[in-house]
Amino acid sequence: MVQKGPRPLVLCGPSGSGKSTLLKRLLKEFPDKFGFSVSHTTRGPRSGEKDGVHYHFTTKEEMMASIARGEFLESATFSGNMYGTSKRAVEEVRRTGKVCVLDIDIEGVKQVKNTDLNPLLVFVMPPSIDELERRLRARNTEHEEALRKRLDTAIREIEFGQQPGNFHIIILNDTVDKAYAELREFITQNVEDKDQDTVADENNSIEK
Numbered sequence: 082m083v084q085k086g087p088r089p090l091v092l093c094g095p096s097g098s099g100k101s102t103l104l105k106r107l108l109k110e111f112p113d114k115f116g117f118s119v120s121h122t123t124r125g126p127r128s129g130e131k132d133g134v135h136y137h138f139t140t141k142e143e144m145m146a147s148i149a150r151g152e153f154l155e156s157a158t159f160s161g162n163m164y165g166t167s168k169r170a171v172e173e174v175r176r177t178g179k180v181c182v183l184d185i186d187i188e189g190v191k192q193v194k195n196t197d198l199n200p201l202l203v204f205v206m207p208p209s210i211d212e213l214e215r216r217l218r219a220r221n222t223e224h225e226e227a228l229r230k231r232l233d234t235a236i237r238e239i240e241f242g243q244q245p246g247n248f249h250i251i252i253l254n255d256t257v258d259k260a261y262a263e264l265r266e267f268i269t270q271n272v273e274d275k276d277q278d279t280v281a282d283e284n285n286s287i288e289k
């Protein structure tokens with residue numbers, strides 16, 4: 082399939098590793114360069130959420146049929162509701178000339194690797210589990226049990242992130258300034274006006 086527009090960017094990493102922090106900086110510096118795809122979900126809309134804007138609201142039956150037709154890049158179920166990114170949603174961002182950013186977990190990354198999306202794959206790595214715990218506690222967004230669960234998951238995610246061939250680059254988020262500089266450099270080297278065959282693939286063999 083011939084894909085138009087810049088290559089999508091996947092940001093993956095444990096909860097609290099700093100994906101949103103880095104993305105916020107990127108969007109601040111380049112407000113018109115990046116866009117997010119609109120995900121599908123089978124959960125009902127919350128107040129103020131608009132169909133086609135915040136999510137594409139759909140039913141379980143429709144979504145499963147669509148997945149079976151190969152129309153989704155990745156999907157997952159959280160607390161009984163399905164969520165996923167359709168190929169069309171990414172293409173819509175891409176057509177505008179923006180880099181489509183996907184903030185997905187490792188299961189999503191594994192699925193995306195089996196499609197023809199060919200994104201740049203970035204893994205954001207915390208300096209240590211202890212530091213990750215400190216940051217999550219300081220963020221103060223989770224109850225103890227949820228926090229424990231996130232830290233347990235983080236150990237598995239870091240293992241996957243560090244395996245050679247899983248990502249084009251591993252960015253250690255030690256200080257935000259350093260991590261951001263690294264991300265910025267990687268993106269400018271690999272996204273700018275280049276198509277599918279970029280330096281990232283020449284230098285790194287990414288395993289499917």
Ligand SMILES: Nc1ncnc2c1ncn2[C@@H]1O[C@H](COP(=O)(O)OP(=O)(O)OP(=O)(O)O)[C@@H](O)[C@H]1O
Nearest residue numbers: 095096097098099100101102216220254255256257
């Ligand atoms: N280099 C850093 N040094 C210190 N604190 C940081 C650093 N990077 C991020 N933080 C802080 O750590 C917390 C987690 O960061 P952030 O919310 O960006 O993580 P995330 O990967 O987007 O998490 P989630 O997947 O849960 O959305 C935030 O409070 C953020 O301000």
